[in-house]
Amino acid sequence: MSEVLVVIDHADGEVKKPTFELLTIARRLGEPSAVFFGSPDQGDAVAEKVKKYGAAKVYVIDDAQIKGFLVAPKAEALQQLVEKTGPAAVLLPSSFENKEVGARLAIKIGSGLITDAVDVADGGVTTQSVFAGNFTVQAKVTTGTPIITVKPNSAAPEESEGAGAVEAFAATVSDAAKGAQIVATQPRQSTGRPDLTEAAIVVSGGRGTAGNFEPVEGFADSIGAAVGASRAAVDSGWMPHAFQVGQTGKTVSPQLYVANGISGAIQHRAGMQTSKTIVAVNKDPEAPIFELVDFGVVGDLHAVLPAATEQITARKG
């Protein structure tokens, strides 16, 4: 069976859930080999994690020459790995960075690229959700080694023991690839809540919060949700841009999305329309968001959410 390269999504060696989803998907196309860009001392620990989801090999690429720069060095390293291994496909977790890595790689190796797949079937047929979620498209790479970026929550991770053989891969990075340098990085403070794009439940607030996100956050915490926001709430300075859901923010596809004081503009829908269950609280019965919902409450979020939070907390007792 041919190899399928799966780029690991991790934060300082802590492997994230989309990796396990991707490994599960990769098994439909061949034998997954995980690719770890990181510190070589973390290679073994990472391998322990990914072999549970079927990684036969784990290529460890020392990122000392890579992490201070944008995208181009990673694309070079992957090109070299593709040339060495001749994989059936390259899968990356969809993020702005990985889409750009895929973009450069596609040109380098002369292969087709599909971005933001929400599913990849046997034979490499992908499903994407386009036009703000109004259309579903099936596509296939027809030239070269398919490069596919896959959105979080596209598959339920299924365990399957792989060999997890660690192999160091020495990539050479050209000076030309080091043109864009990361001069400073300021990590965002953790909110202690689940990560927006990976969360099973997302609770968002919009202009209707009038700047008070407490009811939204309290409700989110009562059901273990991530917190999101509309662009109106971000533009007003009530929430950082990292929390924005929509066309120019994050795309989320959780089991449950709860929109509070959000009208449901097309650009907002673009980021949440594929959520499995949608709930809205809005005081305007005519708000377009109600066209999407499985359940809606016409009411004031400042009254509904605190009361609901209280009842949920009481139930949990």
Place this chain on the structure above:
Amino acid sequence: MNIVVCVKHVPDATADRKFEDDNTVDRVGVDGLLSELDEYAVEQALQFREKREGEEITVTALTVGPEKAVDAVRKALQMGADSGVHVSDEAIAGSDYLATSLVLAKAIEKIKADAGADLVICGMASTDASGSVVPAMVAERLGLPQVTLASVVESQGDQVRIKRDNEGSTEVIGATLPIVLSVTDQSGEARYPSFKGIMAAKKKPLETWSLSDLGVDAGEVGLSVAYSQVESTEARPPRTAGEIVTDEDGSGAGALVEFLASKKFI
């Protein structure tokens, strides 16, 4: 110094966008306009020029697309770009990212030969394809660094610094011109064309190039040679109308909690 802004003509997102029978985006039956996200790119190009008073800086707006796509360039000229280039050729129809980036890169090289192209500015994404990959592909083809998704752009001499939001952090990125830059909708409101701007745009140079002007073979682009093919497109079935309750005397919260419990979210 010359700045090239890549502007895409897209079907209006608030209209009923659809696909043709061959699964390509319908670019004729649906009203089109300059992609809103590319207005931010034009704006940053104009600000770059305005901030560097005393330097000779020109802004060229470039689009690749069918006949109507020239409207995207016209809008950029009305906003304040100095000249425009529209690459149009039957053979380009149905091109994928790889072919589009090839044509853009060839056009940029041609502009560079005439006027220079020290800085290429793109939007963060096209509002139809939303790939956010064309800037990286153009950079790869031109052998340039890419500095993408900027919310703040600053420059001095040939040094450019941007600020951007990454997955888990805020970053400052530095690079030396020439580069390919992309900017987000956080980079600052785009200006509206003024009456004066609209009148002035009519006299600005606007060229139309075909593939042969760029030395690109028709066989390298278009639907038939796309590296990926769309096999089917399907309108998402409208969501079945859900249950909507009106909150009266606090009943809304109870109903909401019941719903969530029935779906096992609590």
